[in-house]
Amino acid sequence: MTMKRILIVDDSPTIRKLVGYVLKKKGYVTEEAEDGMDALERLGASEIDLVIVDLNMPTMDGISFVKNLRNGYYNPDLPVVMLTTTSDGDLKEEALEAGVNMFLTKPIQPEVLIYKIESLLAGGL
Amino acid sequence: MLTGQEFTLLKDFIYEKTGIYFAENKMYLLESRLANRLNELSLSTFEEYYYHLKFGGSKTEQEITYLYDLVTTNETSFFRNPPQLDAFKIVVQKNYLNGTRPDAGLRMWSAGCSTGEEPYTLAIMMLELFAHSNVSLPFTIYGTDISSKALESAKRAVFNNYSVRNTDKGILSKYFVEDKGMYTLKDSVKKYVSLDFLNLMDASSYRKYRQMDVIFCRNVLIYFDEKGKKTVIDNLYESLKPGGFLTIGHAESLHNISRGFKPLIFPGTIAYQKG
Numbered sequence: 137m138t139m140k141r142i143l144i145v146d147d148s149p150t151i152r153k154l155v156g157y158v159l160k161k162k163g164y165v166t167e168e169a170e171d172g173m174d175a176l177e178r179l180g181a182s183e184i185d186l187v188i189v190d191l192n193m194p195t196m197d198g199i200s201f202v203k204n205l206r207n208g209y210y211n212p213d214l215p216v217v218m219l220t221t222t223s224d225g226d227l228k229e230e231a232l233e234a235g236v237n238m239f240l241t242k243p244i245q246p247e248v249l250i251y252k253i254e255s256l257l258a259g260g261l
Numbered sequence: 262m263l264t265g266q267e268f269t270l271l272k273d274f275i276y277e278k279t280g281i282y283f284a285e286n287k288m289y290l291l292e293s294r295l296a297n298r299l300n301e302l303s304l305s306t307f308e309e310y311y312y313h314l315k316f317g318g319s320k321t322e323q324e325i326t327y328l329y330d331l332v333t334t335n336e337t338s339f340f341r342n343p344p345q346l347d348a349f350k351i352v353v354q355k356n357y358l359n360g361t362r363p364d365a366g367l368r369m370w371s372a373g374c375s376t377g378e379e380p381y382t383l384a385i386m387m388l389e390l391f392a393h394s395n396v397s398l399p400f401t402i403y404g405t406d407i408s409s410k411a412l413e414s415a416k417r418a419v420f421n422n423y424s425v426r427n428t429d430k431g432i433l434s435k436y437f438v439e440d441k442g443m444y445t446l447k448d449s450v451k452k453y454v455s456l457d458f459l460n461l462m463d464a465s466s467y468r469k470y471r472q473m474d475v476i477f478c479r480n481v482l483i484y485f486d487e488k489g490k491k492t493v494i495d496n497l498y499e500s501l502k503p504g505g506f507l508t509i510g511h512a513e514s515l516h517n518i519s520r521g522f523k524p525l526i527f528p529g530t531i532a533y534q535k536g
Contacts, residue, residue, distance in 0.1 A: 171516075177531055180529065180530045181530075204525070208525050
């Protein structure tokens with residue numbers, strides 16, 4: 137089985153490191169980007185199987201990132217998981233409409249993260 | 262040998278004139294590029310060359326033209342980086358061949374066109390798109406470069422095997438005339454391409470290049486430092502029509518350089534649209 141590549145998009149290096157650590161331990165290959173713009177450029181340069189993106193980021197936030205991604209000509213089935221907090225109710229609606237596949241609430245629980253990612257990559261949920 | 266002091270003099274001079282930035286670790290590169298020129302001029306030190314450039318009177322202008330040739334790389338070929346060209350095709354098909362015709366035709370610009378392979382590739386692609394869609398529209402492709410030597414070669418439009426190594430055989434026989442391993446581009450393609458000198462750092466020289474639909478500026482930003490990159494990108498932004506597209510090199514990025522562009526993602530590449 138080839139290693140699945142996951143792009144972690146967050147302006148916090150700590151979150152990127154944490155999520156990256158959990159994923160690498162499970163055998164995933166990870167790439168990091170610090171905001172939506174950086175993420176789009178990375179997607180343009182390498183093959184990615186799944187994106188984990190934070191909602192709030194400078195330069196280009198998570199929702200604008202997903203809008204740009206879905207408006208483009210990239211694989212429309214690329215799964216996108218968005219990191220949110222429990223208070224982001226209204227924005228979640230907007231994010232779903234923009235094309236987010238799933239939410240993950242912060243603080244992140246490693247088992248939940250892995251479970252959701254595995255299901256998404258298997259084409260489920 | 263190029264001393265540290267001479268390197269500083271020369272790199273600052275080049276930066277001032279062109280915006281091209283030689284970092285400390287490029288000292289050897291600069292030395293090897295200038296060495297031959299020193300020999301030709303029978304100068305024994307790089308410092309003498311610096312004074313020749315700076316205070317050469319009437320010769321200064323001419324010497325700077327040589328310098329432009331020496332500090333740029335002319336690595337290019339036809340049909341380079343297919344994902345970017347596929348994206349170009351999609352942009353043209355969706356935006357211009359769908360029935361809504363731009364009044365003045367399509368204006369495209371290959372900024373940093375070197376020996377011409379890129380603007381000619383775009384011209385061939387346009388002609389092929391027309392052939393396959395039975396739609397056509399007027400278009401002009403501008404090609405500019407800082408190296409006069411590269412431009413002369415572009416105007417000759419005679420290419421070797423290496424230049425056309427990624428070119429489809431059908432395209433080769435349709436648009437080129439082959440003679441002893443050299444490929445001369447036909448006038449039916451050349452006539453769409455207008456070539457001229459341009460220093461990307463010089464904002465005033467952009468006047469001719471306004472209202473562009475598409476700009477290709479690939480592997481050019483690598484020559485500039487952060488400040489230079491910003492200047493060039495701002496200038497290119499001004500040159501685009503609202504909604505126009507910019508393509509940069511596949512290893513280059515606009516991240517932290519410009520926020521005016523909207524990234525549009527394609528399989529294996531990204532293009533930037535003026536908002």
